[in-house]
Amino acid sequence: MPNLWILIIIGVVAVMGFVGARQRALSSGQGDIRNLHSLPSFYGTNAMLAGLIPSLVVLALWTAFQPLVIQSSVTHIIEADQELSDGQLSLAMTDVRRIATGLELAIETGRLDLNQVMDMRADVTDVRPLLGEMGVAVGSDVTPRDLDAAQRFVAMAQTGNLLKTVLVIALSVLGTAFAFVRTSAVFRARNAVERVTMALLIAAASIAILTTVGIVLSMIVNTVEFFRLYPATDFFFGTRWNGTSQLGVLPLLWGTLYISVIALIVAVPIGLFAAIYLSEYASPAVRSFAKPALEVLAGIPTIVYGLFALLTVGPFLLRVFGSGGTFGVDWMSGATAVITAGVVMGIMLIPFVSSLSDDIINAVPQAMRDGSLGLGATPSETIKQVVMPAALPGIVGAILLAASRAIGETMIVVLGAGAAARLSMNPFEAMTTVTTRIVSQLTGDADFTSAQALVAFALGMTLFVITLALNVFALYIVRKYREQYD
Structure with a gap:
């Protein structure tokens, strides 16, 4: 049946x-x-x-x-x-x-x-x-x-x-x-139902923990197997990557962090300023239109952003910074580059920052605003000296969420940044990231007993450790500043 x-x-x-x-x-x-x-x-x-x-x-x-x-x-x-x-x-x-x-x-x-x-x-x-x-x-x-x-x-x-x-x-x-x-x-039916309900709630809360433990264990087992086949020093300190004999992670980490930083440079100011305007200055009519319009960006599939980077943003930047472009410079030789993926990824992250920051700013008690205004502060001074410090822990969390999203992005990087693994400071060159290499190493007829396939788990474990470090740092910042307002 x-x-x-x-x-x-x-x-x-x-x-x-x-x-x-x-x-x-x-x-x-x-x-x-x-x-x-x-x-x-x-x-x-x-x-x-x-x-x-x-x-x-x-x-x-x-x-x-x-x-x-x-x-x-x-x-x-x-x-x-x-x-x-x-x-x-x-x-x-x-x-x-x-x-x-x-x-x-x-x-x-x-x-x-x-x-x-x-x-x-x-x-x-x-x-x-x-x-x-x-x-x-x-x-x-x-x-x-x-x-x-x-x-x-x-x-x-x-x-x-x-x-x-x-x-x-x-x-x-x-x-x-x-x-x-x-x-x-x-x-005592109520007592029995409440005990069962409590057990269900505990089980639901345990799923997240057990899932995390399972993911980490699976990554660790395969990562250890990879390091039996490939030297750890060559992996962590190697500066070359070709996917077969040379598996140095530094070029991939550099590309990941470089693109993520550019994305955050685009997303954080725009998203934060949009959140301040919507929560403190916008009229109800403007807010009712602008907030849903911003959040529409969050619902667009990443493959669409990747196509936007490949067909629109990349060629536009090439016309501006390429040979014979607007500024007459020859900085950009192709449409796929770090800056292309970073700009488009930043656009994608704007709703993550703006929506979460808007909710956090609105959660600041109105009494704090009224007290500041009553003491003679202007609205801008109130926002800068009262509202933003009080909302800072939550804003840090929103930025961390955006950073984690940027680090884990794949499709925008594949279509917008290219596939070259290199260490370079030039944002107009093509680079690649950890996530795109994970996909490429596991596609096709991958032999999961070879170092070329198992390296994907080592890359995933590296990303996990980086994200965990970001979470720990953000938690430290949140606790440090929250003590001033509790």
Whole structure:
């Protein structure tokens, strides 16, 4: 049974449990809620949660781990047939999954049943036409080994889905029934619901922490493997990068920081001044139009900004600073350059700075403004000496968010800055960044046992450390200045 139908069934059971437990609580209190420990809705919610939470947890875990268990079992079948390298085993498993997908579609559409699928023999039945009807393309003839593995895959998947359906629905019914039986006038339903709610909140808060830990661990494991294959000193202090034999990170870090600094030089003043105007000077009519217009920039896909850099900003800057341009200088030889990506990225970051800074400035208590104006300060003096210092911690956070966004940007750099890894102070030359090299190293037929592919994880770990350092520094600044206004 598909997961959607399982969710519908346990949802219906939960609703029935809510209504039934609520009515049972009212009946046990002789229809008077004053005789109940908790409100009737708490009794219904307790029954609903008892039916939903265990079944949903099992459904999620089963759905996540069943493919892994099946693939491990099927992999052993292929390995037992003949010895294969890691690359050959990966290709074989890809073919097996395609065949299994086609056979499962044939079962779902009624073209075949499970018995017919299990009775197939590669030396008797040509499976490729059937798979073609199901929209699954197989590059070569289906071998007996691949068909046997795919049949095992389908059989285990069908059995697993059946067990999953029975177990999840049984847990939903049993949980709801248990809560229904416990429902009485003296049952502390509110306390039970609050405990479950607290556990859910803790679990939700833990997801961010566990996700971060998982990301860091995955990066560390592959980074350590990379440094077993490539010297760490050559990586951190190397000044050359070609993606194969020379993997020095310094040119990439320089390009990343250079473009990010130019972007912040563009975004921070414009965004901050726009936020000051909108929050302190603009009329309600102007604010109602200008603020949404600024925030529209945040919704534009980065690939569009990249095309804007490639087709508009780059050629414009080339006409201005290139040979025979407006100023008669020969600083810029091509449309792709650091300044092109930096300017366009700065435009993209304006709404991040302006919107967050505007909200932070508006959060400064009006009493502070009134006190300054009452003492004879002008509006501009009030903004400079009262409002901005009070909002400074939040503004630092907004700038940090913009900096992190700039450091992690890829598409604008690919289309606007070029792909040259070099150490240069000239903003009119093409350069590249860490993120673009991560993409290039992992595209194509990347061998994840080679230093050329594993270097992407080392680059990602380097960016993570840089971003973490920025966060620590910003937290220090925020705490230092916040103490003056608490």
